[in-house]
Amino acid sequence: MLAVLKQSPAPGFVIGDVPIPEPGPGQVLLRVAATSVCGTDVHLYDWNPWAAARVHPPRVVGHEVCGEVVAWGEGVTAPAIGTRVASESHIVCHHCDECRRGDFHVCENTRILGVDVDGAFATHLVIPAVNAWPVGDTVAPDVAAAMEPFGNAVHACSYGDLGGRTVAVFGCGPIGCAAIAVARAQGAVRVVGVDRNAYRLQLAERMGAHAVVRANDEPADAAIRAAAAGGAIDCVLEMSGSPVAVASATRLVRPGGWISLLGIGDGLDVVDLSTDVVMKGLSLYGVAGRRIPATWEQTTAYVRDGVIDASALITHRFALRDIDSAIELMKSGECGKVTLTPD
Amino acid sequence: MLAVLKQSPAPGFVIGDVPIPEPGPGQVLLRVAATSVCGTDVHLYDWNPWAAARVHPPRVVGHEVCGEVVAWGEGVTAPAIGTRVASESHIVCHHCDECRRGDFHVCENTRILGVDVDGAFATHLVIPAVNAWPVGDTVAPDVAAAMEPFGNAVHACSYGDLGGRTVAVFGCGPIGCAAIAVARAQGAVRVVGVDRNAYRLQLAERMGAHAVVRANDEPADAAIRAAAAGGAIDCVLEMSGSPVAVASATRLVRPGGWISLLGIGDGLDVVDLSTDVVMKGLSLYGVAGRRIPATWEQTTAYVRDGVIDASALITHRFALRDIDSAIELMKSGECGKVTLTPD
């Protein structure tokens, strides 16, 4: 089958021809309908230090995917053949201490699709049956593929009641923009998007931001406060990973408020916890992956029933063979979600 | 009446003679039965920069107190004359945004007893009637006085279910030691106390720590893991304010676990939020003061019904006139809770 491969331990992907995989016990085989590109795929392409330390080529890459169940492995009884599904990208062990607590999203033995096992940028892939999430017939394949990162946004919005709240979203990439839509759907009265990139701020407005703030290397505290239009900022959803943004978030959130931390940065963070967290009684939540399965269930409801228009997030579409162009576009930052289709 | 005063903007306290205050509308007059000394009182004594910026002498100091209601101001209908009460030390405005959300513990206009208004190191004091907390007849006056800091410990233990959990307490002063007892009472299966001070580690063991670790300037990660005896550390209660301890806490807590931050430090904290908080899905809670009134209610139940032996925390008793000796002892660190009685 056609597949996008990390062929060797070096930058770049190649388009290859590999055998269609066989589903093992507990696995299903999917025929891919649509996939989308994540920042992680760009790291794999660039062969950055994290990728070089973790990935063992050759590897079929890609982990955001929608497909149709076309075969069952041993012991599988659902989802039915023909079902259209999205895929949770974390393959968890069900046996470590974290899994035993129900914290599957931080399983110690997580294997990631398209990183630790062969992934989705191909015509077919195998995943565990329990990772296959039926999405119904009304959700378009490219939206279903994007439910994985969209779920990150739903997860980030789940740490407090956003109804009636003023929210700032730091980092307006696809997850940040999805979070803007989720916060609006949950009744937030004012949502402010913050990013360095003008394209992304336009997307933030399209997804429902009441106001946007263009950031640079300096803290944008004053501009963000002004954009909140007099309301105290109840919550920051930190999707940028920038240390400047994290420290700014702890200053900006009102006493008793909270911060969801999802962005991953390169280095250490410097924060005045005593003044800005302890004395203000703030709560900070690290948001890893998606709650399994609860986040998927809520995400499906939002997307399937049109409470949120996830298709507005998808700005560009490529064929799988044009992966290089897709990666190039991702690096420019002048895009929302970028999807790939295998034909 | 006899009172301990910050007489002038300089180090030290003086024993003075001031008029017994009159309760204004909504206030009650208490005859003091017992008080206890807080680290804040030491800062006031030393006239550190925080104190110098905030306090306007002359001021009667002290804010941990048990007394008997002896007079009502205008409009007061309860607690009855003769009731023995402890006092919440935060006088809140009931009108700012935080109060309107029920987050009284982070009221923007908080005035602190013995800091912003005259306090408790005297034979009498006035407080708002709503700050007077009846403690019943079975709680000793010095224990009732210490319910204010004890409440900090109860508040810190309220951010997750400690039943069946392994907990590390960083900083074993009176609040940390109280937290050890609260964690045990809530069903924690293993509690590890960490401090630099051998005296305090003995107190930690007396309050129920299963193991203790002597810390120094270096992270004590390995020793703390060993003291957890193979169990993952579910939760750290950070009472030390040390930046070394905060960073260590984020490394030590298992994925999906949580940290209550109560200790106040002098400077900035350096933490690897991406690796140690986001990817591990940790939650960090800033613990300011006590939930009003919920923390008081739970603290009273613990103390009154003997679930926790708070009297074991009280290691030294002085007469009010001997405040200098009490402060000196506090600075040595060779003590638990130190109480003062006005006669």
Added chain:
Amino acid sequence: MLAVLKQSPAPGFVIGDVPIPEPGPGQVLLRVAATSVCGTDVHLYDWNPWAAARVHPPRVVGHEVCGEVVAWGEGVTAPAIGTRVASESHIVCHHCDECRRGDFHVCENTRILGVDVDGAFATHLVIPAVNAWPVGDTVAPDVAAAMEPFGNAVHACSYGDLGGRTVAVFGCGPIGCAAIAVARAQGAVRVVGVDRNAYRLQLAERMGAHAVVRANDEPADAAIRAAAAGGAIDCVLEMSGSPVAVASATRLVRPGGWISLLGIGDGLDVVDLSTDVVMKGLSLYGVAGRRIPATWEQTTAYVRDGVIDASALITHRFALRDIDSAIELMKSGECGKVTLTPD
């Protein structure tokens, strides 16, 4: 001043002339801008058994009110003179066990405005300063008056995350219709209104119900399931007080779902708790009054920032002198919220 009075222990109200009250310690005097009529006022008018047992005439009635602060009693420092406020109708003691837990909404010594003390259907009234809730300048007086019952709806919607959920609202009076709007604002994907009254079902649709079901004395399970359009019913908001409705709710809600019980009925309820609650793992929440102050804060945010159009709930307006016509209309059921203005 002009006032609507329960003059004697018998049916009916009279328009009277009574002195403007003086604010006592801790109280404020309000000049009434608008009031609205509650079902409780109808009970008082009819002098039903509950009213006869509780009310001691003469009594100025009415408890849903917006007014301007025009004078302070002793010890009051806020809200500022001239502030426009709504009023919490429950005057609580701050000293009983429930208040000490922060459960002010179920205070054992609750006195209700216009029931136990003189109320709001007049040109002026006094209330405790802590009951006066500033609403800002953008909320119309009649909407502010209705924030008290609107708060009941917000409280009922606070027992679970409605984002992505299918909700049935039983009883589409003003509180039920407000709950429909709140559920929509919080991201519910399908909201079904159920009532016997066609007028109210029209109002339910205007407030955002996706579908409505006309009920009669028989359980309407099948019709309600059909109206849910294939989605499992996650939550019922029970506002009718009908025993038929309560039992129906326990059958209809999907396993793991929840019911907010707010409607008050006349007699006993017959429910199969074993089959419909225990084995299905349902949660049932009794919803009394409003969380003080948290519900007010959230209600204000919804109304002030236009997330919810509460004015659509207000269907009729009368002058205070026309109270008899207002009561008559209320009894017909052919109305939403009915407001009264004192001039």
Added chain:
Amino acid sequence: MLAVLKQSPAPGFVIGDVPIPEPGPGQVLLRVAATSVCGTDVHLYDWNPWAAARVHPPRVVGHEVCGEVVAWGEGVTAPAIGTRVASESHIVCHHCDECRRGDFHVCENTRILGVDVDGAFATHLVIPAVNAWPVGDTVAPDVAAAMEPFGNAVHACSYGDLGGRTVAVFGCGPIGCAAIAVARAQGAVRVVGVDRNAYRLQLAERMGAHAVVRANDEPADAAIRAAAAGGAIDCVLEMSGSPVAVASATRLVRPGGWISLLGIGDGLDVVDLSTDVVMKGLSLYGVAGRRIPATWEQTTAYVRDGVIDASALITHRFALRDIDSAIELMKSGECGKVTLTPD
């Protein structure tokens, strides 16, 4: 192998000889170390209407079990051969709406061990690998077998913070008595056990009840209030299934309190929801099975680390061949947990 069988659709069990089962894909084979008897087993023995409608003989019965993993089916990778495990008795589908929400404990397609598939009263059984819960080396086999019902108690105690609370437990069978121990471990200050059976009340006291009340057909409200010794009852854990007890619970719990409903009764319940639930702001929680996996994790911590002495619950031990005597003893009510060993 030796097995206890429901051989035909009629009362009684027979001791039979059946083949050792083969583990299928995703299953493990256990060699049984200990089992225990549930009230459900008595219903199966008696062939009551529920059993007659659900069970299709022949069937190996029994579902509370501890065993050692001795073989893996296809696709299994854990727990390791030789691991001692307890078993969750609910075999869930992972695909229905409830499972997709993470509410596995109310899976619509639950198959119960020893009811819908062959069970544990034998020398060997097969279960899904994900139902096998490693218990460690320090937990005795009969205690591990009883972790399934013990988990019901832990689940029932998880709906509110019991620290500092006064709790009444209605029904002091093994689950009720376990709940008494769990409530004590979580810091409850007073626990009252209520039952009709003197033997069980003795067991309740042994498990930590501060006071016990002997009930009969009449509500025991006054006696239970007296046993609470002046404290308001914050929570009732209803384990009896008696309609008298349920109604009594709603009257006894203080405003703002809660009830965990776990007992299953024969018929309808009559409750004054308006007066006793709505106006008091109570919460009622149906407790079905155990949260999977969270309840197991917490139960293991309690048992393994000796916070709770579960062995005190086990009052009688039989060989598997003596199942008739064990059932007879169960019917007498003069027992706590009754265990069976296969040799």
